[in-house]
Amino acid sequence: MKTKLTYTEKKDTRSGFGDGLLEAAKKNPNIVGLCADLTGSLKMNGFQKEFPERFFQVGIAEANMMGIAAGLATGGKIPFTGTFANFSTSRVYDQLRQSIAYSEKNVKVCASHAGLTLGEDGATHQVLEDIGMTKMLPNFTVINPCDYHQTKAATLAIAEHHGPVYLRFGRPGWPMFMENQPFEIGKAITLIEGTDVSIFATGHLVWKAIEAEAVLAEQGISAEVINIHTIKPLDEEAILKSISKTGCAVSAEEHQIAGGLGESIAQTIVRNNLVPQEFVAVNDQFGESGKPEELLDKYGLGVNDIVEKAKKAIKRKG
Amino acid sequence: MTNPPNLDHLKKFCSQVRRDIVRMVHAVNSGHPGGSLGCTEYFAALYQHLMKYDSSFNMTGENEDVFFLSNGHISPVFYSTLARSGFFEVSELATFRKIGSRLQGHPATEEGLPGVRIASGSLGQGLSAAVGVALSKKLNGDNGKVFVLMGDGEQQEGQVWEAAMFAAHNKVDNLIATIDYNHQQIDGPIAEVNGLGDLRAKYESFGWLVLECDGNNLEVLINTLEEAKEKSGNEQPIMILMTTEMGKGVDFMEGTHKWHGVAPNDEQLADALSQLEETLGDF
Numbered sequence: 001m002k003t004k005l006t007y008t009e010k011k012d013t014r015s016g017f018g019d020g021l022l023e024a025a026k027k028n029p030n031i032v033g034l035c036a037d038l039t040g041s042l043k044m045n046g047f048q049k050e051f052p053e054r055f056f057q058v059g060i061a062e063a064n065m066m067g068i069a070a071g072l073a074t075g076g077k078i079p080f081t082g083t084f085a086n087f088s089t090s091r092v093y094d095q096l097r098q099s100i101a102y103s104e105k106n107v108k109v110c111a112s113h114a115g116l117t118l119g120e121d122g123a124t125h126q127v128l129e130d131i132g133m134t135k136m137l138p139n140f141t142v143i144n145p146c147d148y149h150q151t152k153a154a155t156l157a158i159a160e161h162h163g164p165v166y167l168r169f170g171r172p173g174w175p176m177f178m179e180n181q182p183f184e185i186g187k188a189i190t191l192i193e194g195t196d197v198s199i200f201a202t203g204h205l206v207w208k209a210i211e212a213e214a215v216l217a218e219q220g221i222s223a224e225v226i227n228i229h230t231i232k233p234l235d236e237e238a239i240l241k242s243i244s245k246t247g248c249a250v251s252a253e254e255h256q257i258a259g260g261l262g263e264s265i266a267q268t269i270v271r272n273n274l275v276p277q278e279f280v281a282v283n284d285q286f287g288e289s290g291k292p293e294e295l296l297d298k299y300g301l302g303v304n305d306i307v308e309k310a311k312k313a314i315k316r317k318g
Numbered sequence: 319m320t321n322p323p324n325l326d327h328l329k330k331f332c333s334q335v336r337r338d339i340v341r342m343v344h345a346v347n348s349g350h351p352g353g354s355l356g357c358t359e360y361f362a363a364l365y366q367h368l369m370k371y372d373s374s375f376n377m378t379g380e381n382e383d384v385f386f387l388s389n390g391h392i393s394p395v396f397y398s399t400l401a402r403s404g405f406f407e408v409s410e411l412a413t414f415r416k417i418g419s420r421l422q423g424h425p426a427t428e429e430g431l432p433g434v435r436i437a438s439g440s441l442g443q444g445l446s447a448a449v450g451v452a453l454s455k456k457l458n459g460d461n462g463k464v465f466v467l468m469g470d471g472e473q474q475e476g477q478v479w480e481a482a483m484f485a486a487h488n489k490v491d492n493l494i495a496t497i498d499y500n501h502q503q504i505d506g507p508i509a510e511v512n513g514l515g516d517l518r519a520k521y522e523s524f525g526w527l528v529l530e531c532d533g534n535n536l537e538v539l540i541n542t543l544e545e546a547k548e549k550s551g552n553e554q555p556i557m558i559l560m561t562t563e564m565g566k567g568v569d570f571m572e573g574t575h576k577w578h579g580v581a582p583n584d585e586q587l588a589d590a591l592s593q594l595e596e597t598l599g600d601f
Contacts (some may be wrong), residue, residue: 068446
């Protein structure tokens with residue numbers, strides 16, 4: 001199978017965050033970092049070493065970390081909090097809501113180990129509801145980059161953006177294919193142009209969508225692959241432009257079907273231009289322990305699932 | 319050192335704030351008069367004597383003393399104090415809890431009400447925010463102090479103790495926290511609902527310097543707050559256990575949890591106002 005975009009190396013997206021944070025912090029002395037006992041896992045060691053006075057080890061106390069971040073933002077700092085995605089959202093939802101979102105604090109909630117690709121740790125840690133929770137909060141921007149380069153670029157971009165941000169990334173090594181791609185919050189990126197179906201993917205599943213496009217191409221189907229790195233605000237213009245050409249859509253994400261990217265796209269489609277849409281997402285289930293690739297296949301997020309959903313969407317066009 | 323307190327002025331200020339509180343909650347038949355009345359001296363002491371601040375208000379509060387209200391339900395005393403300290407027009411108190419108002423039921427920043435730096439109401443979050451601002455002041459080399467008020471019932475929230483542990487471990491010594499120790503919460507006396515045990519011993523064992531005072535005695539309260547300010551900067555956060563009487567100043571509201579979140583009716587309002595001299599002009 002020959003994909004239209006290629007990679008030579010795999011790297012974890014969390015390293016993109018760590019490297020981006022260090023670079024952003026060198027440029028802006030107001031950037032501070034907070035971590036809840038996962039400095040190594042979040043790849044924040046570089047920042048901690050370079051700027052020890054601007055790094056706050058909060059310990060295993062995520063609610064307090066979010067509150068302290070809100071206070072630091074009140075004092076004019078730009079706090080980046082780092083912990084796993086489930087501890088960044090479900091564990092601290094009321095703190096995100098009241099102290100950060102409603103209080104309009106310039107806090108960057110940076111979350112690793114999101115989704116099934118966390119792997120062996122299992123369902124307790126594989127948060128699949130975090131996009132939904134954060135996108136529902138007024139004032140929040142929600143970003144789920146797809147590879148190391150894009151995560152680094154997104155980290156640099158959110159440092160310049162004023163307002164609360166949820167930045168979601170992950171643990172496993174993943175194909176790196178977005179080097180030197182410009183990154184603009186809220187601006188989708190068309191990776192492959194096509195005419196039969198639009199595949200809108202976010203996070204790790206962008207690479208899966210690229211592989212699915214190659215499979216579809218071999219079968220004579222022309223798929224357009226669009227990287228929706230920003231779930232909120234959603235690039236509705238890019239979505240509508242693509243579906244007006246292809247006439248059907250597939251959304252692909254490492255998240256519950258409820259509350260995710262697919263749901264946001266469906267709202268756009270229903271309000272503007274009704275076309276068939278199929279969803280590649282976790283279907284109202286918890287995950288389990290396993291290897292990332294095994295889990296993606298078992299829970300219906302594999303390349304073949306995207307291919308089948310694309311064909312189904314095309315068929316529904318009638 | 320600050321100048322000696324003008325007790326006569328402060329007493330008049332408190333009387334007017336108490337009138338504002340009962341009138342505000344009566345007007346909308348909702349809100350929390352009990353804790354507001356109990357903490358009136360504390361707010362007067364902070365905003366009319368102790369704190370160094372600019373009432374033209376900027377969010378960062380750089381080089382100022384800043385205050386956070388964690389138990390946001392006592393917003394009436396906060397709003398009245400802010401208005402009568404020049405943060406916004408006293409007439410705006412009449413909009414409390416009404417549609418379109420900046421004076422939300424619980425404090426909020428969304429409409430930019432001067433003096434409010436963070437939303438509060440969902441309990442247990444204010445101490446963490448105060449710690450954060452205190453850290454930003456340290457990073458900036460800013461000598462301002464950070465004050466925060468919490469409820470005693472609020473001590474049942476776990477986040478409070480996360481923040482207490484962090485503040486002591488990190489020697490956040492520009493922080494002066496206070497607990498409104500009135501021994502009451504919505505469902506009844508705290509000792510019956512979920513007792514706090516020895517709060518002094520708890521905070522001391524966490525590494526805090528703990529002071530205690532009568533929060534309804536202006537002289538004693540001010541002396542304690544001054545002492546706290548003098549003892550700040552010594553590698554320990556400071557906690558004031560401030561004993562107050564819920565409903566203080568209105569005899570039929572005193573010492574009971576029943577007026578925690580209930581507004582007086584017309585007759586009760588008249589009774590309350592007859593006990594509180596109008597000193598600075600009603601809104």
